[in-house]
Amino acid sequence: MRTPIYEWHKENGGNIVDFHGWDLPLYYEGILAEHMAVRKRVGMFDVSHMGDIVVKGPDAVKLMNSLLPSKIDAIQPGKCMYTAFLDEAGLLIDDTIVYRVSNDTIFFVPNAATTETVLNWLQTNSKAFNVKITNLSRELGCFAIQGPESRQVANDIGIVFPEPFTFSFQQDKYGGKNGVNGKNDLIVSGTGYTGEPGFELIVDAESSNKWWNDAINSIKQHGGMPCGLGARDSLRMEKGMLLSGVDFNKDRDPYECSVSFIVEKLDGFMGSDALKQRKSNDKEIFRGFILDGKQIPRHGYSIYDNNKKIGTITSGSISPLLGKAIGLGFIDKKYMKSDNVVQIDIRGKMSEATVSRPKIVP
Amino acid sequence: MSNVPENLKYTKTHEWVSINGNVATVGITDYAQHQLTDIVFVDFPKVGETKKKGSVLLTVESVKSAEDVFSPVDGEVTETNKKLVDAPELLNKDSYTNWMVKMKVNTPPSDLLSPADYRKHIGE
Numbered sequence: 001m002r003t004p005i006y007e008w009h010k011e012n013g014g015n016i017v018d019f020h021g022w023d024l025p026l027y028y029e030g031i032l033a034e035h036m037a038v039r040k041r042v043g044m045f046d047v048s049h050m051g052d053i054v055v056k057g058p059d060a061v062k063l064m065n066s067l068l069p070s071k072i073d074a075i076q077p078g079k080c081m082y083t084a085f086l087d088e089a090g091l092l093i094d095d096t097i098v099y100r101v102s103n104d105t106i107f108f109v110p111n112a113a114t115t116e117t118v119l120n121w122l123q124t125n126s127k128a129f130n131v132k133i134t135n136l137s138r139e140l141g142c143f144a145i146q147g148p149e150s151r152q153v154a155n156d157i158g159i160v161f162p163e164p165f166t167f168s169f170q171q172d173k174y175g176g177k178n179g180v181n182g183k184n185d186l187i188v189s190g191t192g193y194t195g196e197p198g199f200e201l202i203v204d205a206e207s208s209n210k211w212w213n214d215a216i217n218s219i220k221q222h223g224g225m226p227c228g229l230g231a232r233d234s235l236r237m238e239k240g241m242l243l244s245g246v247d248f249n250k251d252r253d254p255y256e257c258s259v260s261f262i263v264e265k266l267d268g269f270m271g272s273d274a275l276k277q278r279k280s281n282d283k284e285i286f287r288g289f290i291l292d293g294k295q296i297p298r299h300g301y302s303i304y305d306n307n308k309k310i311g312t313i314t315s316g317s318i319s320p321l322l323g324k325a326i327g328l329g330f331i332d333k334k335y336m337k338s339d340n341v342v343q344i345d346i347r348g349k350m351s352e353a354t355v356s357r358p359k360i361v362p
Numbered sequence: 363m364s365n366v367p368e369n370l371k372y373t374k375t376h377e378w379v380s381i382n383g384n385v386a387t388v389g390i391t392d393y394a395q396h397q398l399t400d401i402v403f404v405d406f407p408k409v410g411e412t413k414k415k416g417s418v419l420l421t422v423e424s425v426k427s428a429e430d431v432f433s434p435v436d437g438e439v440t441e442t443n444k445k446l447v448d449a450p451e452l453l454n455k456d457s458y459t460n461w462m463v464k465m466k467v468n469t470p471p472s473d474l475l476s477p478a479d480y481r482k483h484i485g486e
Contacts, residue, residue: 015396015399026399026426027399030399030400030454031399031400031425031426032400032425230399230425230426234425293403294402294403294423294450295403295405295423295428296402296403296423296425296428298427298428317425318400318402318425325402325403347421347428
């Protein structure tokens with residue numbers, strides 16, 4: 001599958017890779033350069049592969065509130081939040097951003113690889129609810145503009161910069177339409193997945209390229225650049241943000257994943273009974289790991305305390321800010337304290353690593 | 363298009379080799395460095411180690427992955443490129459000037475790829 005921006009990526013030096021069936025740029029200039037552009041200036045990612053699902057109807061809020069551990073009934077229209085779908089066992093199916101559009105419309109963005117799963121999950125569990133579920137994933141483009149200079153980029157392209165976790169519908173000057181409110185608007189959202197200030201544009205596929213070009217021109221003037229999946233991955237890792245399907249895959253609950261903040265309710269949501277049991281029985285927790293050298297701990301590598309296996313790495317990269325290899329993974333809670341020293345088996349050699357909170361780089 | 367210099371020989375696993383007398387100089391191809399993305403670490407063999415052709419010579423670590431580099435010859439490691447210890451990113455800039463390992467070979471292999479064959483192998 002291809003996003004509306006595919007041709008641009010190809011013509012502009014994007015190194016295209018297959019990401020869960022999507023042809024997307026891994027990088028243009030280089031992962032590290034793109035990473036630093038976002039930390040110091042501004043960068044833009046084509047995240048059009050991510051899902052776009054609308055739940056509309058009198059029971060929209062009620063349905064989402066019954067499926068999600070967060071208080072969907074308490075968020076105001078115009079606000080969005082990070083949360084996750086759990087299964088009956090209290091395990092994460094997918095993490096997502098949920099938008100409260102109005103009292104009868106919820107919009108959410110699941111991960112690309114899990115869009116179908118989440119859609120089926122919603123359909124299975126919505127039989128008793130008066131809602132209409134629409135998948136707009138192929139009709140909308142999505143770009144994440146991230147970095148300290150992203151506010152100036154918004155000004156340049158005529159967008160009102162949103163506060164974090166708020167969103168608004170703003171007129172699409174290129175005439176694009178969105179199926180969320182059905183008007184000639186694009187959605188401007190104070191979200192991203194880099195830990196930097198920024199915003200996302202969710203825009204009709206038809207006018208996507210015009211918005212992309214406008215934003216790229218502004219970004220280049222501010223010393224920034226287009227960024228690929230590689231930098232997106234290393235940026236989220238420095239900030240300890242989970243990657244669906246990699247850090248968790250229907251095998252972890254929100255407490256283990258260090259996202260207990262998404263569990264805002266005690267009862268009455270999918271997986272809530274199981275979750276209570278799990279909370280007191282969980283043995284492991286998601287943590288960050290900082291190594292001295294540049295040998296990267298990869299997904300699946302084991303963590304040891306001397307000869308005892310105490311955990312597993314789920315993501316690893318270089319932190320360009322620290323100049324060191326970093327990892328994320330799950331470790332026995334007994335060893336979770338920051339500054340504890342553990343060992344990671346990197347292809348047969350033990351490398352020392354310091355435990356940190358998941359947000360490795362403040 | 364990847365750079366494939368005419369004066370070198372290649373392997374299907376993306377190493378290049380230049381044999382001069384009984385000294386083989388070994389590195390990775392431009393295509394390989396491109397696939398690897400930003401290289402951050404080279405795990406070199408020790409000088410004096412002997413390597414069989416096709417066995418793991420060293421490991422290159424990039425932001426994306428850790429990949430083995432295979433020995434294109436039977437031989438003994440005589441030198442490693444120390445510049446790459448502190449500046450492995452040089453491999454992304456020019457993977458031919460920045461050789462990785464020198465080896466002493468007795469019998470040079472006969473099945474190395476020509477530049478044209480290597481280009482065909484990588485589909486360029």
